[in-house]
Amino acid sequence: MERKFIMDTSGKTITCRAAIAWKTGSTLAIEEVQVDPPKAREVRIKMISTGICGTDDHAVKGLLSVNFPFIPGHEGAGIVESIGEGVSSVKPGDKVLTLAIPQCRECSSCLHPKGNFCEKQDVLPSSGLMLDKTSRFTCKGKKIYHSFRASTFTEYTVVPEIAVAKIDAAAPMDKVSIISCEVSTGYGAAVNSAKVTRGSTCVVFGLGGVGSAIVMGCKASGASRIIGVDINEEKFPRARALGVTDCLNPRNLKKPVQQVVMEMTRVGVDFAFEAIGLSDTMIAAWDSCHRSYGVCLMVGVASSNSQLSLNAPDIISGRTLKGVCLGDYKTRDCIPQLVTDYLQNKINIDPLITHQLPFDQLHKAFELYHAGKTIRCILLF
Numbered sequence: 001m002e003r004k005f006i007m008d009t010s011g012k013t014i015t016c017r018a019a020i021a022w023k024t025g026s027t028l029a030i031e032e033v034q035v036d037p038p039k040a041r042e043v044r045i046k047m048i049s050t051g052i053c054g055t056d057d058h059a060v061k062g063l064l065s066v067n068f069p070f071i072p073g074h075e076g077a078g079i080v081e082s083i084g085e086g087v088s089s090v091k092p093g094d095k096v097l098t099l100a101i102p103q104c105r106e107c108s109s110c111l112h113p114k115g116n117f118c119e120k121q122d123v124l125p126s127s128g129l130m131l132d133k134t135s136r137f138t139c140k141g142k143k144i145y146h147s148f149r150a151s152t153f154t155e156y157t158v159v160p161e162i163a164v165a166k167i168d169a170a171a172p173m174d175k176v177s178i179i180s181c182e183v184s185t186g187y188g189a190a191v192n193s194a195k196v197t198r199g200s201t202c203v204v205f206g207l208g209g210v211g212s213a214i215v216m217g218c219k220a221s222g223a224s225r226i227i228g229v230d231i232n233e234e235k236f237p238r239a240r241a242l243g244v245t246d247c248l249n250p251r252n253l254k255k256p257v258q259q260v261v262m263e264m265t266r267v268g269v270d271f272a273f274e275a276i277g278l279s280d281t282m283i284a285a286w287d288s289c290h291r292s293y294g295v296c297l298m299v300g301v302a303s304s305n306s307q308l309s310l311n312a313p314d315i316i317s318g319r320t321l322k323g324v325c326l327g328d329y330k331t332r333d334c335i336p337q338l339v340t341d342y343l344q345n346k347i348n349i350d351p352l353i354t355h356q357l358p359f360d361q362l363h364k365a366f367e368l369y370h371a372g373k374t375i376r377c378i379l380l381f
């Protein structure tokens, strides 16, 4: 009889490879790290794939309030390796997604029907520590911080149980990582948060990963006109294929882009989305909306301490300004359904994935990202 030996790592520290951002703006270094076993109500995950999200780039560059050194990444798919005491929603062997916004089901946000920004999140601001204020990562004897209690640029990670979404066992793990952030954020911003209406006009600022998923959501909702704005025209052909009807490069316009959008639509758009993270483009998105009934969704994460300055008297005209995180989904309840929707061909995430590279080609992946060549690059472990 053939016997299979599976090394039992539960309860033990695991030594594996991870990418570390040692200091602000430095190139990520692939290092050997020690990953502690999960404590009570924590889960240790063997990562299978992780996407590179714009937020990771912001964090590595030091634009967000995060502690260094840390292991970046939050858009991840993996398999539960072991669980801490009291974990009941997942077990070893389960396929899961990591969630940058947890769902504790107990706090004011979780208990409110519309809330999704769980009070136990670690994005704004980011302590880089687990809920008990300690870290599970060590490298060369030094404590390494977590990223949004997700840290997916590592072969193994530890996350709180409330930040884990169990997904369909049939999910293709080399792809579904992007559902943990890019797809839920962008598609959800259009479909779930803005609830884009049939025949409406939309403008999407930023046609990267998240902006492309927003376009998909606008198209699926039956928008009749979708204006896409980006300074990188290489993004335009793919955006058109996803449903963008008009592409604008603000650098080639003689007037402010919001004025051009106003002229194109005569009255302003029904729905505007900002998926870049700059206050200038946030204002341009706001100013592109219909004054009375336009809805402006802020999806981009702005750098820490930046301010947004709006013309105060104009506020009364009726427009809605709304921030949105992970598509307003109650993450553990709703994000697994997006995976099932993908398996049932109700949504197609494939056009959002332009590159897949092995984890050790992380630097190449970031080069492609910075050169504006990727929509989403997925790293495979």
Ligand SMILES: NC(=O)c1ccc[n+]([C@@H]2O[C@H](COP(=O)([O-])OP(=O)(O)OC[C@H]3O[C@@H](n4cnc5c(N)ncnc54)[C@H](O)[C@@H]3O)[C@@H](O)[C@H]2O)c1
Residues within 6 Å of the ligand: 052, 053, 054, 055, 056, 058, 181, 182, 185, 205, 206, 207, 208, 209, 210, 211, 229, 230, 231, 232, 235, 250, 275, 276, 277, 278, 281, 298, 299, 300, 301, 302, 324, 325, 326, 327, 372, 374, 375
């Ligand atoms: N709210 C959320 O839940 C959430 C989730 C994920 C990402 N984000 C944020 O969304 C934003 C986009 O993330 P992404 O992963 O799509 O990043 P990305 O880098 O793939 O996309 C950004 C796009 O913006 C374009 N761009 C940059 N500067 C511009 C300018 N001045 N005018 C027009 N276009 C410009 C770039 O060319 C690129 O195509 C980031 O700020 C990220 O932090 C928010």
Ligand SMILES: [Zn+2]
Residues within 6 Å of the ligand: 053, 054, 055, 056, 074, 075, 181, 182
């Ligand atoms: Zn993200």
Ligand SMILES: [Zn+2]
Residues within 6 Å of the ligand: 102, 103, 104, 105, 106, 107, 108, 109, 110, 117, 118, 119, 120
């Ligand atoms: Zn909560």
